[in-house]
Amino acid sequence: MPELPEVEVICQGLLIHLLDRTITSVHCSGKQLRATVPCKEMQTKLSGKRICDLSRRAKYLILTTECGAAIIFHLGMTGNMGIFDVKSTIKKHDHVRWTLDNNTELRFNDPRRFGAVHFISTENAAEEIHHFFANTGPEPFSRTCSVAYLTKRAAPRKIAIKKFIMDNHVIAGIGNIYANETLFRAGIHPERPSCSLSKAEWKLLLSTIRKTLKHAIACGGSTISDFRGASGDGGYFQMNFRIYGKAGQNCLNCGGVIKKINIGGRSSFFCPTCQPEKV
DNA sequence: CAAGTTACCTGACGGC
DNA sequence: TGCCGTCAGGTAACTT
Numbered sequence: 308m309p310e311l312p313e314v315e316v317i318c319q320g321l322l323i324h325l326l327d328r329t330i331t332s333v334h335c336s337g338k339q340l341r342a343t344v345p346c347k348e349m350q351t352k353l354s355g356k357r358i359c360d361l362s363r364r365a366k367y368l369i370l371t372t373e374c375g376a377a378i379i380f381h382l383g384m385t386g387n388m389g390i391f392d393v394k395s396t397i398k399k400h401d402h403v404r405w406t407l408d409n410n411t412e413l414r415f416n417d418p419r420r421f422g423a424v425h426f427i428s429t430e431n432a433a434e435e436i437h438h439f440f441a442n443t444g445p446e447p448f449s450r451t452c453s454v455a456y457l458t459k460r461a462a463p464r465k466i467a468i469k470k471f472i473m474d475n476h477v478i479a480g481i482g483n484i485y486a487n488e489t490l491f492r493a494g495i496h497p498e499r500p501s502c503s504l505s506k507a508e509w510k511l512l513l514s515t516i517r518k519t520l521k522h523a524i525a526c527g528g529s530t531i532s533d534f535r536g537a538s539g540d541g542g543y544f545q546m547n548f549r550i551y552g553k554a555g556q557n558c559l560n561c562g563g564v565i566k567k568i569n570i571g572g573r574s575s576f577f578c579p580t581c582q583p584e585k586v
Numbered sequence: 587c588a589a590g591t592t593a594c595c596t597g598a599c600g601g602c
Numbered sequence: 603t604g605c606c607g608t609c610a611g612g613t614a615a616c617t618t
Contacts (some may be wrong), residue, residue: 310611341594341613366612384612385596400596419595421612466589475613482611551611571590574609592616599609 309366309382311447311480312523312544317388318363321413324390325358325370329408336402341383341423344403352376352428353405365443365479369436377432379439383421389414444478447516452478454509461501461509468504469497470571472516481516483573484551485523489516491550496582497575498568522547550576 309317330353335346356372363369368380368388380388393410403415403424415424427435445451460477461468472478473486481489490497493515495508504512526543549559554567558578568575 313611339594381612383595384610386612417595418597419610419612421595423613464588470589473612484611572592573611588618590616590618593614594612597610599607601606601608602604 309384309386310482310485311363311366312485312520312527314366314368314382314480315363315524316527317382318361318368321368321388321390322361324411325361325407325413327357328411329357330354330372330405331408332406334404334406336400338402338420340402340417340420341381342425344424345426346403348428349378349405349426352426364440364446365475366482367440371432375430375432377427377436379423379425379427379436380415381423381425383417383419383423385419386415386417386422388416442476444474444476446479447481447513447520452513454506454513457509457513458504458506461504464501466501467497467570468495468499468501468512469573469575471501472512473573478516480520483575484548485516485519487551487576488549489519491577491582492519494581494583496584497570497577498584550578552576 332354333346333350335344352374353372353376356374356376358370359373360371361368366381370378370380382388390411391414393406393412397404398416400418401414401416402420405413407413415422425439429435445456457478461471464471469486469490472481472489473483487497489512493508493512495504495512523544526547550565553565554576556565557563558565558581561578561580563578563580565576565578568577
């Protein structure tokens with residue numbers, strides 16, 4: 308599930324359960340994720356350490372501890388994290404477990420194993436984290452992510468606008484679903500060349516991105532309030548899809564038929580009337 | 587340098 | 603029932 312809103316909701320949900328808890332041990336399934344999980348190193352360096360913070364950057368979660376060490380999580384396509392009782396049954400794809408000092412565990416579950424668990428143990432963790440995100444685009448809600456910035460980045464690019472806003476080096480956190488949803492809401496055809504958008508269109512698109520992501524966070528947050536033992540996959544945001552997965556259905560704006568095309572290997576949905584090819 | 591392709595994995599689903 | 607192809611929310615390393 309994890310695009311920016313889902314990762315943000317998971318972050319907020321987990322924070323309450325993790326803050327000021329002490330990690331007592333770390334266990335791994337031994338399966339390879341996107342990168343090898345440094346299980347032994349985490350076990351050695353995190354045991355007995357208190358958790359100071361959990362935050363989000365792009366689609367990543369960052370957990371920091373009192374000793375300065377940090378874990379950077381990425382949920383890939385199918386990853387999920389939750390807090391469980393230590394005695395509860397370990398599920399098939401629970402690949403990493405961080406046992407806490409109150410008989411609960413943080414569990415990282417990921418069937419498809421496109422996710423990743425990076426460990427930063429140096430004293431200069433802050434600097435390394437900064438380095439880790441050096442090539443990541445600005446957060447959509449930040450001042451840096453302005454119309455001027457996006458226009459400038461888009462100027463030399465002819466790729467489809469949908470691919471462009473999904474590029475996390477340009478802007479962080481937008482995946483296939485929210486790319487589809489925001490372009491529909493802004494009335495912009497997903498195959499428009501990035502460089503062809505006017506300043507007014509960029510202004511509309513950016514505000515639509517912000518509004519849509521914010522709304523999705525609010526919806527997710529309202530339903531997934533307790534992560535303890537929960538699967539965490541019951542987000543309310545799905546109710547708000549207007550275009551994603553709706554090929555052949557009628558557009559909510561104009562009643563026309565929603566089309567599905569392939570852009571860069573990803574399913575793309577649009578309304579030919581509300582999102583015209585040329586302006 | 588931009589843009590396109592491929593690889594990494596499992597599971598769910600539809601057709602036969 | 604099962605076998606097969608297709609598809610799935612992401613990212614980075616390739617090639618062109």
